[in-house]
Amino acid sequence: MLQIRPEDIEKKSFEILTSKMDEERLKFYSADELLVVKRAIHTTADFDYQYNVIFQNNAIESLKHCIQSDSMIFTDTNMALSGINKRILTGKFCITPHCLISETDTIEYAKKNNTTRAVASIDLAYQMRDKKQSSNNEKKVPIVFAVGNAPTALIRINELLYKYKPDFIIAAPVGFVNVIEAKELIKQSNIPAIICDGNKGGSNVCAAIINAVLLQMA
Amino acid sequence: MLQIRPEDIEKKSFEILTSKMDEERLKFYSADELLVVKRAIHTTADFDYQYNVIFQNNAIESLKHCIQSDSMIFTDTNMALSGINKRILTGKFCITPHCLISETDTIEYAKKNNTTRAVASIDLAYQMRDKKQSSNNEKKVPIVFAVGNAPTALIRINELLYKYKPDFIIAAPVGFVNVIEAKELIKQSNIPAIICDGNKGGSNVCAAIINAVLLQMA
Numbered sequence: 001m002l003q004i005r006p007e008d009i010e011k012k013s014f015e016i017l018t019s020k021m022d023e024e025r026l027k028f029y030s031a032d033e034l035l036v037v038k039r040a041i042h043t044t045a046d047f048d049y050q051y052n053v054i055f056q057n058n059a060i061e062s063l064k065h066c067i068q069s070d071s072m073i074f075t076d077t078n079m080a081l082s083g084i085n086k087r088i089l090t091g092k093f094c095i096t097p098h099c100l101i102s103e104t105d106t107i108e109y110a111k112k113n114n115t116t117r118a119v120a121s122i123d124l125a126y127q128m129r130d131k132k133q134s135s136n137n138e139k140k141v142p143i144v145f146a147v148g149n150a151p152t153a154l155i156r157i158n159e160l161l162y163k164y165k166p167d168f169i170i171a172a173p174v175g176f177v178n179v180i181e182a183k184e185l186i187k188q189s190n191i192p193a194i195i196c197d198g199n200k201g202g203s204n205v206c207a208a209i210i211n212a213v214l215l216q217m218a
Numbered sequence: 219m220l221q222i223r224p225e226d227i228e229k230k231s232f233e234i235l236t237s238k239m240d241e242e243r244l245k246f247y248s249a250d251e252l253l254v255v256k257r258a259i260h261t262t263a264d265f266d267y268q269y270n271v272i273f274q275n276n277a278i279e280s281l282k283h284c285i286q287s288d289s290m291i292f293t294d295t296n297m298a299l300s301g302i303n304k305r306i307l308t309g310k311f312c313i314t315p316h317c318l319i320s321e322t323d324t325i326e327y328a329k330k331n332n333t334t335r336a337v338a339s340i341d342l343a344y345q346m347r348d349k350k351q352s353s354n355n356e357k358k359v360p361i362v363f364a365v366g367n368a369p370t371a372l373i374r375i376n377e378l379l380y381k382y383k384p385d386f387i388i389a390a391p392v393g394f395v396n397v398i399e400a401k402e403l404i405k406q407s408n409i410p411a412i413i414c415d416g417n418k419g420g421s422n423v424c425a426a427i428i429n430a431v432l433l434q435m436a
Contacts, residue, residue, distance in 0.1 A: 006334045006370070009395045016394040045392050045417035046264050079422065082300040116224045152224070174263050176234040177227045199263035204297065204422045 010042075017041050025050040032060045032216060036194065039212035043204050053209075054187070054195040059168075062192035063144070063213050066168050071142035072132065073097040074125040075206065076118055076173075080148045083207030088214040097146075100124050118150035122157055126164050142167035148206030149173055151182035158185040169193040170209050172201030228260075235259050243268040250278045250434060254412065257430035261422050271427075272405070272413040277386075280410035281362070281431050284386045289360035290350065291315040292343040293424065294336055294391075298366045301425025306432040315364075318342050336368035340375055344382050360385035366424030367391055369400035376403040387411040388427050390419030 004012060017038060018026070029037055033055050040049035066073075073095060075081045081099040089095050100106045100121040110120040122145070129143045143166050147153045151173045157166060171186040171193055173179050179199055186193055194209050222230055235256060236244070247255055251273050258267035284291075291313060293299045299317040307313050318324045318339040328338040340363070347361045361384050365371045369391045375384060389404040389411055391397050397417055404411050412427050 004395060009393075013394045042394075043392065044262070044264070044420060045394070045397075046262070046266075048264075079297050079301045079425070083297045083421070174261065175227075176231045176260075176263070177222060179263075202262060202422050203301070204420050207297070 013042060014038055017045075017047075020047065021050050022047075029055075030060070032213075035216060036060070036209055036212040039208045039215075040196070040205050043208040044202075046200070048198075048200060049196070049205070052197040052200060054193075054197050056187065056195060057190060057192040059192050059194050060213060060216075063168050063194070063210075064217060066142045066144050067093050067095065067214070067217065069142050071095065071144050071167060072125070072129050073144045073146060073210075074121065075099045075146045075148070075203075076101060076121060076153045077149045077203045077206075078102065079203035080146055080206045083204060083211070084146075085211045085214050088218050089210075092218065098125070098128070116150070116152050118153040119156040122153055122160070126160070144168040144170075146170040146206050146210060147173055148201055148203035151175070151178040154182040154186055158182075158189060161189060166191060169195075170206050172196040172206045172209065174201040174205075175199060231260060232256055235263075235265075238265065239268050240265075247273075248278070250431075253434060254278070254427055254430040257426045257433075258414070258423050261426040262420075264418070266416075266418060267414070267423070270415040270418060272411075272415050274405065274413060275408060275410040277410050277412050278431060278434075281386050281412070281428075282435060284360045284362050285311050285313065285432070285435060287360050289313065289362050289385060290343070290347050291362045291364060291428075292339065293317045293364045293366070293421075294319060294339060294371045295367045295421045295424075296320060297421035298364055298424045301422060301429070302364075303429045303432050306436050307428075310436065316343070316346070334368070334370050336371040337374040340371055340378070344378070362386040362388075364388040364424050364428060365391055366419055366421035369393070369396040372400040372404055376400075376407060379407060384409060387413075388424050390414040390424045390427065392419040392423075393417060 037050055037053050078099050081097055084097055101117050106117050106120045110117045129141055133141045145166050154171055169186055169191055171183050183195055255268055255271050296317050299315055302315055319335050324335050324338045328335045347359055351359045363384050372389055387404055387409055389401050401413055404413055
């Protein structure tokens with residue numbers, strides 16, 4: 001067993017995973033982007049993430065700007081919510097992220113509109129944002145969606161683009177049904193985004209992506 | 219986009235992932251074990267899980283028995299806790315799982331004993347179990363550890379085997395430092411366990427493993 005101080009484990013872990021990465025990919029990303037890719041690998045031990053993470057439209061700077069601008073951040077699962085580094089996001093930037101998926105309002109809205117809770121969560125997130133904006137003298141409140149599970153959430157974001165444009169999207173649902181297609185919609189949207197291309201992703205990866213950016217701002 | 223009812227998505231997803239699995243591995247596992255392996259793949263889209271999930275000592279039946287016997291279940295992360303199907307575990311079996319990692323007692327215990335919070339969580343979990351047992355006329359209360367993150371939690375479980383033997387372990391920490399070694403300790407322990415061999419695992423996989431067994435009992 002490697003004798004190592006707890007505070008050094010993460011450092012050592014990143015050294016090891018970097019040594020196992022494809023050298024071409026180490027050169028492919030910017031330094032900040034690479035920190036995101038490495039944290040996705042760190043969270044999964046899955047080296048496919050060096051090939052499938054897409055940074056769209058100045059993604060890292062856009063997400064940092066949202067975090068610095070008192071944005072509202074919505075995750076599609078409580079697991080992703082639970083994994084986000086609140087010491088930085090809430091402690092330093094005073095942002096409390098939300099997940100509406102299990103809220104009573106969401107369940108009622110989904111029933112009433114014959115839709116999924118994931119879709120209802122998107123609609124209600126925009127309503128919450130509009131309310132905050134209107135109580136804020138219409139000063140813009142950016143909105144960030146972090147999706148690690150439900151492709152239908154991405155599909156709904158895309159359907160509503162005629163009315164609402166999110167300021168940032170993490171598009172990382174995992175799975176085999178509609179996942180690739182939903183990510184394609186986000187690619188076509190031109191919205192600043194970090195996308196896990198293909199079938200892979202997940203709540204843990206979604207949280208890891210946000211945390212990698214937060215740690216750059218700590 | 220595939221038009222599909224939300225309730226059919228999971229079924230379709232399992233059909234697709236099964237069709238992509240290695241035929242040899244479909245024959246390798248028991249029917250119940252295969253449901254665990256498939257749910258790990260469903261959660262990650264990572265087909266390595268068809269090769270690296272180890273079922274030790276009648277694992278599925280042992281875990282089911284723990285769940286039916288009012289066991290205490292401890293996770294090492296709030297993410298894993300958040301991902302566990304409470305509709306079944308709490309709703310049907312009246313078990314509320316615990317995660318002690320962020321509790322004040324754990325933080326104080328770790329400081330006082332100059333150890334990690336993951337190690338402190340194991341010690342305090344056994345203390346909680348003993349207390350419950352003693353208030354229960356010493357009727358045995360099984361204890362289950364679900365570890366998706368901290369290899370040190372597994373190392374501590376192993377260190378304490380002279381005194382305490384857990385009734386079941388999910389050994390699924392992810393990473394590059396001490397992870398493989400810690401899993402080896404659990405393999406040598408002969409305790410009923412589900413182990414994600416190698417570097418892979420994670421809080422999401424840990425929750426998925428429990429959920430796959432819970433769904434068999436729903």
